[in-house]
Amino acid sequence: MQKKTSPAPAKRAPRKRPLVTVTEEDRNRRADLVRVSARLFREKGFEGTTVRDIAGAVGMRSGSPFYHFKTKQDILAAVMEEGLVAGLNDTERIVGSDLPPREKFRALVRSHLETVLAEGHDFIPVLLYEWRSLSPDLQARIITLKDKYDARWQQVLADLKQAGLIKSDSKVVRLLMFGAVNYTAQWYKRGKGLSIDQLADQAVEFFLGEAAD
Amino acid sequence: MQKKTSPAPAKRAPRKRPLVTVTEEDRNRRADLVRVSARLFREKGFEGTTVRDIAGAVGMRSGSPFYHFKTKQDILAAVMEEGLVAGLNDTERIVGSDLPPREKFRALVRSHLETVLAEGHDFIPVLLYEWRSLSPDLQARIITLKDKYDARWQQVLADLKQAGLIKSDSKVVRLLMFGAVNYTAQWYKRGKGLSIDQLADQAVEFFLGEAAD
DNA sequence: CCTACCGATCGGTAGG
DNA sequence: CCTACCGATCGGTAGG
Numbered sequence A, B: 001m002q003k004k005t006s007p008a009p010a011k012r013a014p015r016k017r018p019l020v021t022v023t024e025e026d027r028n029r030r031a032d033l034v035r036v037s038a039r040l041f042r043e044k045g046f047e048g049t050t051v052r053d054i055a056g057a058v059g060m061r062s063g064s065p066f067y068h069f070k071t072k073q074d075i076l077a078a079v080m081e082e083g084l085v086a087g088l089n090d091t092e093r094i095v096g097s098d099l100p101p102r103e104k105f106r107a108l109v110r111s112h113l114e115t116v117l118a119e120g121h122d123f124i125p126v127l128l129y130e131w132r133s134l135s136p137d138l139q140a141r142i143i144t145l146k147d148k149y150d151a152r153w154q155q156v157l158a159d160l161k162q163a164g165l166i167k168s169d170s171k172v173v174r175l176l177m178f179g180a181v182n183y184t185a186q187w188y189k190r191g192k193g194l195s196i197d198q199l200a201d202q203a204v205e206f207f208l209g210e211a212a213d
Numbered sequence C, D: 001c002c003t004a005c006c007g008a009t010c011g012g013t014a015g016g
Helices: A024-044 A051-057 A072-095 A101-117 A123-133 A136-162 A171-187 A196-207 B024-044 B051-057 B072-095 B101-117 B123-133 B136-162 B171-187 B196-207
Strands: none
Touching: A024 A051, A024 A072, A024 A123, A072 A101, A072 A123, A072 A136, A101 A123, A101 A136, A101 A171, A101 A196, A123 A136, A123 A171, A136 A171, A171 A196, A171 B171, A171 B196, A196 B171, B024 B051, B024 B072, B024 B123, B072 B101, B072 B123, B072 B136, B101 B123, B101 B136, B101 B171, B101 B196, B123 B136, B123 B171, B136 B171, B171 B196
16 A cells, blocks of 8 residues: 555645645645636626635635635625736826827726736626625725726826817716727637737727727 | 405415416416516626525525426526627617617617616626526527627728718727626626716716817 | 535526 | 426535
8 A cells, every 4th residue: 555645744735724824835825716716706606606616716625715715705796806906007107107198098908808808807707896895895905906006097087188089078987988899708709700909999099989090 | 354465265266276377476476486586696796696696586495496497407598698689689679770870879878888787787787797596508598689789889990981980890899899898797886986877877978089079 | 625515595496 | 277296407615
C-alpha cells in the first residue's frame, strides 16, 4: 500500500490550517473561485448556479467555497467588485490621457466594449444582469464604485459637448449610450462579423451623429 | 347578510372538473397566472421565483398551477409569447400607418418604451432578461415572433434611411438603438423625472442626430 | 480544504 | 383546483 496523499512531514509545512493568516495560496484559490463564478453567473445566472457548480469548476468539494466566502452572495459581490475595479482603472487611464475628445471617447467605448465582450470578461455583465440578486447591504458597497464609473463617463461627455461634438451631455444621453453598449453583450458573437474594434467605430459614429463629419 | 362569493347553486354550473374541455374560467385563471408570473419573474428572476410564489399571488395552492401549465418553463414561455404578440400588434399598427418617417419612428420608440416601462408591462423585460432560462425547444417557438418584431424595426429604419434621416440602416444600428431603449428598464423610475413621452423625444433626438434639425 | 451531514425548499405528481 | 406527498437538490455547518 503506497502512501498517496499522506501528510508526510516535509520541509514546506503542508496544509496547516490557518487561524488568522491568509496565505498566498489562499488568495490564489479565492481568485480562482471569483473567476469561475463570474463565468458561471453569466452563463446560468446567480440563482441558476449552485455552490456545487462553482466548487466543481475549481476542483473543490461542495462545502469548501465557504472556507473562502461566508455566503454565496459574498462571491457575487466579489465578482462585481473585481469587474468594477478593473473597469475603473481602464477608464481613468483613458480619461487622464491627452487624446483629443473624439479619440478619447472612442477609446472609452472600445474599452467598455472589451470589458463586456472579450473572452473571460464576465464580471461587468454579471454586474449588469445579476444586480437584483445582491442583497441591499452588499449593493451599497458596490454602488460607490459604480458611481465613480458613471462619473468618468459623464466627464468625457462634458468634454465632447465642449468640443461641439454633441449637443447634450445629459444623464439621459449617457444612459442611452450605456444601454446601447451594454446590450452588445446579448447579441455580439466573438469571431463572427465585426471585430470589437470595428464595432466601437460603428457605435461612436452612431452616437456622435452619422451625418457629422 | 348579503351573499358575496357564496357558491350558491345558481344557473351556471359551478366548478365541474373538466376532462378535455377548457372553460372560460380556466382561461381567466390561466391569464391571471401569466400576469402575476410576468411581474414576479421581472422582480426576482425566473430561477428566483418559485411555483409557490406564483400560486400564492393568485390565491392557489402550490400544486395548482400545474393544472394550467405542464412545467414552470411553460409559464415562462407563455409570458414571453404574450408580450411579443402584444408588442407585435402595436408595432404593425404603427408601421402600417401613414405617418411621415420621423413621426413613425417616434411612435415606434414611444410604443416600445411603453412596452418596457409602463405599469403592468413586464412581459418584454422578462423576455429580455430571462431568455437564457428558457429551454431551447421553447425558445424556438418564440424566436419566430421575435424575428418578426425585429423585421418591423428594420423596415422603419429603411424608411428613415430613404428619407435621409439616418445614414445607415445596418443591423448594428438597430441593435444599438434597441439596447439603448431596452436598458431604460434598468434605470427609469415612473413618476420621477421625464415622462415616457419626453423620454421618447430625447431618445429620438439622440438617435437621429442631435445636430440635425 | 474534505467528510459527512442537516434542515429547508423546490418542481412536480397521484388521486380525487 | 386541493390534499398530501415525494425525490432531489440546495446553501450552509461542525469538526477535523
